Amino acid sequence: MTPPRNEKMTPTADAPPARFDPPLRASLRAVGLAGCLLAAGALELAGARAAISVALGAALAAGNLWALARVVTALLPDEGAAPDARSRAARSSARNRGGWAAVALTKTFGLLAVAWLLMRHGIVSPLPMLIGFGSLPIGIAIGSLVSNRGRQ
Numbered sequence: 001m002t003p004p005r006n007e008k009m010t011p012t013a014d015a016p017p018a019r020f021d022p023p024l025r026a027s028l029r030a031v032g033l034a035g036c037l038l039a040a041g042a043l044e045l046a047g048a049r050a051a052i053s054v055a056l057g058a059a060l061a062a063g064n065l066w067a068l069a070r071v072v073t074a075l076l077p078d079e080g081a082a083p084d085a086r087s088r089a090a091r092s093s094a095r096n097r098g099g100w101a102a103v104a105l106t107k108t109f110g111l112l113a114v115a116w117l118l119m120r121h122g123i124v125s126p127l128p129m130l131i132g133f134g135s136l137p138i139g140i141a142i143g144s145l146v147s148n149r150g151r152q
Helices: 022-046 048-075 083-118 126-133 136-151
Strands: none
Touching: 022 048, 022 126, 022 136, 048 083, 048 136, 083 126, 083 136, 126 136
């Protein structure tokens, strides 16, 4: 059964987290684009194996940024919410901080474990994968420059 169209839905404590802000979305897209460009360059200069290593390194970097952004947005209060909703969210966030800290710790160990497994089994080469990780600072820098241009 669907609610009437004129009835407003009120946010609850179980509501999904707010979407990422525009600068963060731009940075995530720029990390992906930088990873694709680096992988294409590796394909042209060093071959398919290096390109796969660069692409997997860039994918790990983008996944790491996405997971970190999820943790940070879950821990920070929503500034657009009403003061009463913010205080409820702050109480709820205080209860959930331990869980999100566990997620952050798992994310870190997961990143290291996946990188180690990929190198241990010879799926990727370490240096090209490190070049793929380079898409993270490149993408964040480009994303922040592009997203700040529209604000001026």
